[in-house]
Amino acid sequence: MTHPGIESIGRTITEAVNDGEIQFQAIKAVQEKFSPDAATMIMDLTVEAEAFGCSINLSDREIPSVAGRLVGDQESVEELKIPSLERARVPQYLKAARLTVEHIGDKPVFAGCIGPFSLAGRLFGLTEIMTSIFIEPETIRLLLEKCSMFLLSYVREMKRIGTNGILMAEPAAGLLSAEMCDNFSSIYIKRIVYDVQARDFLFVLHNCGNTGHVTQSMVSTGAGGLHLGNRLNLVEALKRIPDNILVFGNIDPVSVFRLGTPEFVFGVTSELLKQTSGHRNFIISSGCDIPPDSPVENIEAFFRAVKLFDSRH
Amino acid sequence: MVEILEQLTTCVEFGKINKASPYPPALKGQDGADELCKMALDQGIAPDEVLNKALIPGMSRIGEKFSQGKAFVPEMLIAAKAMTAAMKHLKPFFTSGEIKRKGVFVVGTVMGDLHDIGKNIVSMTIEGAGWEVVDLGVDVKAEKFLEAIGKYPDCVVGMSALLTTTMANMEFMVKEIRNKFPGKVILVGGAPLSMDFCKKIGATFYSPDPHGAVEFLNKLPA
DSSP states (O other), X not given: OOHHHHHHTTOOHHHHXXXXXXXXXXXXXXXXXXXXXXXXXXXXXXXXXXXXXXEEXXXXXXXOEEESOSOOSHHHHXXXXXXXXXXXXXXXXXXXXXXXXXXXXXXXXXXXXXXXXXXXXXXXXXXXXXXXXXXXXXXXXXXXXXXXXXXXXXXXXXXXXXXXXXXXXXXXXXXXXXXXXXXXXXXXXXXXXXXXXXXXXXXXXXXXXOSSTTHHHHHXXXXXXXXXXXXXXXXXXXXXXXXXXXXXEEEOIIXXXXXXXXXXXXXXHHHHHHHTTTOTTEEEEESSOOOTTOOHHHHHHXXXXXXXXXXXX | OHHHHHHHHHHHHHTOOSTTOOOSGGGTTSOOHHHHXXXXXXXXXXXXXXXXXXXXXXXXXXXXXXXXTSSOHXXXXXXXXXXXXXXXXXXXXXXXXXXXXXXXXXXEEBTTOOOOHHHHHHHHHHHHTTXXXXXXXXXXXXXXXXXXXXXXXXXXXXXXXXXXXXXXXXXXXXXXXXXXXXXXXXXXXXXXXXXXXXXXXXXXXXXXXXXXXXXXXXXXXO
């Protein structure tokens, strides 16, 4: 949740995603206003694609988006270079992470990044990659290798800076069958998890495209936390996830946080807390990033509901 | 005749585009939708029979699996590619009017939105159901929709949005369309949408999947 912070400091999304200091100020504003139990960075799923060379569309009111395709066949994938962490806006995100670690020391700080299949989709074209995994799987596997290697270096650096964990967003993998998710996403994420996850560095895998069909694939990555979207029944999912894995989620960011009333937000939050009260590994959260222009009153209602529940249990 | 049409349906349903395509493994080395469609026409099977008894059923089968959670976006898209490979052989018959389209579907993602995968799936599915699709692309402003509707006055309009900010643009665009073309049938779709939102903004129909959109279109008066 960073957009409420950006808005409260009177900055635009363009400014926040281009300047690590401004992003840190937005993160700090969220902490001061709402006191969540952890600090998180902007969910900007274009930083990595831009580092590879993709063109980006920036907007003051929306998260950036990737324009066009960077690679489209075996030859261009073979020629694709894995970028350094000096490229494009990566240094600004590392700066934001560094400042957050330095100044918000009393709670966990989670860095963020995109997942390998979602990144590959941005480089290859999301529509195109969906059929190429059938027609030219080896080309896509090579692309995924390169994406994974970059992401590993990025996450290692975030860990070195002192963050307490990474929230990896892999929404495109939710569009795949369980088998395809295993073969084109989870297998690559697993390697990163096993490299970086430690007692003091939690790997949280986010997939808001999961309707329940790839939950086991997500579990198979070894991630210590799974962040689930509103498309699945969280109560049912909790029954199938080992209780040594933290489970986050899954209040609908659009119909509840963005478009709902404070009373509705309060009610939905309270109900989910009640339904999940038997699961000690559950941490309430939105199902995805809180969208721009979400009423502050709605976010306040969410935290009020959580506080009330905590006081009674 | 029945056998070749059934093979063609299978190729569309399972995404066997052509002989060279390695997918699906079970059909490797065999003729695909491209070759079989041409063969069917060469054998004298009427083009509208090829469309209605082979291609549309193939897309319908995969569409139903998708709406039931038994098939996913990649399977839908590769089926649509197989359909497109076959449809190129039917194009002359559409142009001549020998095969009648069910109507025109003008589609685009709303102003400000560059995400097109949902739009692409719906477009290909609706084309596979026998409609002419006029794809306006992404980030489509109201004026462009209005221009297209002016060109195809009997069309059905489709709009998609993936972001909450572009959802807000959808309401404005529906108003603009209704001001100039009252009663225009407008379908909306996209991950953050719902039927409640559809009704709130005055659109006609919302479907969470392409199959629902096709079923709705098929029920429209001719």
